[in-house]
Amino acid sequence: MVAEKEESTKKSLVFTYGTLKRGFSNHTLMQDLIRTGDATFVSTCRTAENYPLVCGPYRVPFLLNMAGSGQPVTGELYAVSASGLATLDELEGTTRGHYERLSITVELDNGDGGSCGGEGVTSAAEAYYAHGSYAAEMWKRNGMKGLNVYSEKEAKGYVKRKDRPHNLTFLDHIQLFLHSQD
Template sequence: MVLTKVKMSELDVEVAGGKLDLIYTYGTLKKGFPNHHVLEDMIGKNDAVFRGSCMTIEQYPLVCGLYGVPYMIHLPGSGNRIKGELYGVTSRGLPQLDELEGLTMKHYERHRVRVAMEEGSAEELEAEAYFAHGSYGEALWKKRGQLGMSEYRLEDALDYMKMEQRAQYKSVVHELFEFVGSAPTNSGD
């Protein structure tokens, strides 16, 4: 394995691929939350590095859906500025996050987001975040009364149910469509 030194502002790190994609996390991947072990494993393999706590520059809706799963919805200007964490992830680590977030199932989709690092820093960075898929995101926001959170907290995570604990006979995406009261469009999936 070849380690490459990468400079991310004032933070020097050695990673296994060289180039890092900045990934903004706001939910179960954060430190102390149910899926953080995925990032811990990636950090242990030099496929990710913690960059710091941050907050979105723009406002977005953040709501909990079925099973206590948090969803940031791609409706810039609605909701709140969202507190989260920033990670640098290698090209080898990114597919692991995409799989966890169900990109191929259209559970989440990645969009660009601008974030400000916390702790008095004026630094703004562009990263990618996992948003509720556009096929149901806005309906979920409306179902939740267009009332969102500014942070997914440990108290919110108490309602989180891991994938293996959920009903296995349905996809989470179809359950979301049932929850928001609309049918998915059949696009050949």
């Protein structure tokens, strides 16, 4: 019984870099998880290594699992319960090939208002990366240039899922984006 209780209260650290961050369109989901005790804000942070952060169709942000490319990416770290992870996995389409939840190392904000990781304090976490089936093409489509932060500027033009055309799957939209010439 004690092991079950420990398992039910164990939380995983999740690095958010896009629409789940405070002030962005999907943060309401994170607020719901915080309200139910399934998530807690830990710190602002940035990736310990360089990663590509790009925008895809509908200005959706994608972190690409290509350590060493791109630049350090700024985001937020949350402690999330198993139930909360299941909710986030559903949003991120992990069973549908949209994103993959994989490990990442982040540097925590040192609290002085400066850049994250000033003291070099790192933490293992998980992040939602673009699925490996299209990540390299997404990097090429973005001119092999990434962002260091998904800001209001990048989010301008973001289209919520409910407002996107429903006759195609998200993967169809990704393929159209990857092969368009605009």
